[in-house]
Amino acid sequence: MAKHRVVIVGGGFGGLQTTLNLKGADVDITIVDRRNFHLFQPLAYQVATGALATGEVAYPLRSIFRKQENVRVMLAEATGFDLDAKQVKLRTAAGDETIGYDTLVVGGGSKYNYFGHPEWQEHAAELKTLEGALHIRAQILRAFEEAEVVSDPVERERLLTFVIVGAGPTGAEMAGQIAEIARDTRREFRVIDTWQTRVLLVEAGPRVLAAFPPRLSKKAAKSLESLGVTVATDQMVTDIDADGVTIKSGEGEEKVRAGTVIWAAGVLASSVANSLAEAAGAEQDKVDRLLVEPDLTLPGYPDVLAIGDMVQVKDGDPLPGVAPVAMQMGRYAARSIKSKLRGGTAGPFKYKDKGNLATLGRARAIAELPPGLRVSGFIAWVLWLAIHLWYLVGFQNRVLVFTRWGFSFLTHGRGTRLITGDDKLP
């Protein structure tokens, strides 16, 4: 008898865990991704700020599954689904293809939400891909270089203004790191004073890092401010153009001229969620997330599981779009497949909240651990380091990242402050 065919779309946190947890199972797995690597998204911002190298936060999928013989890795994009014929349509370098499955697991992730203003995307940088991180790195470093050669003080001020939109973990961490770059590189420039750098963190809600309790949010805001970040809560971005952003607060609208605008303000489910919804006739919420059954299957399609930050459980508690949720869903999907093969079921998916962590520059972090335990400062930072090193893929990467962080801590330096991607001057 032919083996049970599992097709997994997406090599993010969810798809990776499903595949890894089917190790040794009597199935044929095909994992499909457009990229040849798994990206450790929570550290992508450190690539954007020159603290880590790309290879340290991304790991080839083929290497991960080298020894797992029931896995085939395919570099391809899922372009559509035929759920009745149990087929996925793929685009590969060799042309279009369809692949059949017995169980399908889809974890397509998310993309940034511009809230009806796609034209803003042209003037804002974002961190969803490794290329995005390298682009932000080049843009930040180039802003300082340009400020050093420009003679007009107004233009210099614009170049040294960085606006980060959205004070979730990515936004808060980016803001802190840019302020640190400004502080740590002040001795490298002869014309500009990098202390004059302005880092503005704009948040529409009333506080930064709103997923944390108010007391920790307050500490985080204080930490950011001590690094030199201007925290602007209860303020809305109403326009972004080549010159900067327009911000609306209780006191009216203000134009902030800025050389760099980074968008980190809320996400939409990826387009894979849309094509899956279309194929299944499934419901989506207002940010395009698929509404799935308690066992993460699509309504009416018990052989199709959707996982990660592109889904919400219908009528369930809202789940945050973070790596631990995707990983637990991924592991659940594997368990569910194994149960099914034995003729059983896995019961409903239950998310176990193991806490929440965010770092805010050198030796500062905040952490909320499950039974109401809240930590901030140095201890939270060490915890943050340890957990991120632990979850990083590949022993070599752990050693390298540990080395880089050690050097950064001791020297206030950053390992890879390179302007790459283009050797042309503007």
Next chain:
Amino acid sequence: MAKHRVVIVGGGFGGLQTTLNLKGADVDITIVDRRNFHLFQPLAYQVATGALATGEVAYPLRSIFRKQENVRVMLAEATGFDLDAKQVKLRTAAGDETIGYDTLVVGGGSKYNYFGHPEWQEHAAELKTLEGALHIRAQILRAFEEAEVVSDPVERERLLTFVIVGAGPTGAEMAGQIAEIARDTRREFRVIDTWQTRVLLVEAGPRVLAAFPPRLSKKAAKSLESLGVTVATDQMVTDIDADGVTIKSGEGEEKVRAGTVIWAAGVLASSVANSLAEAAGAEQDKVDRLLVEPDLTLPGYPDVLAIGDMVQVKDGDPLPGVAPVAMQMGRYAARSIKSKLRGGTAGPFKYKDKGNLATLGRARAIAELPPGLRVSGFIAWVLWLAIHLWYLVGFQNRVLVFTRWGFSFLTHGRGTRLITGDDKLP
């Protein structure tokens, strides 16, 4: 009295050494480069094969000169020279500018020579920049990925054929590393057999690594062949197109269909050499190198020194285009400036040959040390590792590269096998 103004064009091996060796001198130095980093060119091929990360072979110029207070770093391109007015024309992000000098040092480097066939460049990859290295990395890895999904065996064979043109150090090292990738990743693919990879090293001359004595060339060729490289000496590439290369040997012409062609066959002086020659009315040799006086100044312009692989000393012994020559010239330029400030002269430049090294894959290398001492195999390889680590810029990079090489040696793995630059499938 105003300080003596030294302008240094180019932050390669030459310009870097001139600047470093003027530390503490009573001069005002401006070092100008289009890039914000110094590239350790001899290891760029390891970026192209996924063994090292970009930041490990490139180091920000500002960081290097952070504590050297007589240095200003400028991100700019030298677009022309007015040697009578003692000015350099620059293009910066803030527009065009001119900068005056009392002494000018130019080390503009070289670019690849396509021997009158600029149209070949479109179909061949090259390794002169960091972007070039990342492009080659993506191309090599994508070739294996495409071969894995393609169904036509002829196309699969083409994708798994890699042609390297030119068997100098870059070409030989690249060929060895590609063969190693094929061997070391064989367990990662389920469809293709990476043993079927064909790596063809084409050399117009009679032997590989011709800068070495014939006995070592022979050892090198043998090492490469044992890695799986086909060494084709006395063979000329007569055409390159989208499909592969045409090769002419004693037996006639042959078309080799190849998915990847890497060009490493001889260099031309960079365009900076041309604009300097034009400004000075100076002579150039047949590969555009400036012919300089024995003290490295331009004929008739005692305040302008030209250094590195874009120059040859007029009527002097021919010097190879390698890092040690550029470094010694750079140090000489600094010495010459300091002598001039004291009212003396530095005497003619003398190159001290400290030997020659090339590595050929895991634990194999050849080395020629000055008093006729020739080493090959493991000892030469350890020597190669030690010397490259020693000359790498930045203590942190030495630790990181040592760690990566250690892991590679133990696990046969490569740290950063990422396809980046583009997340689109063809």
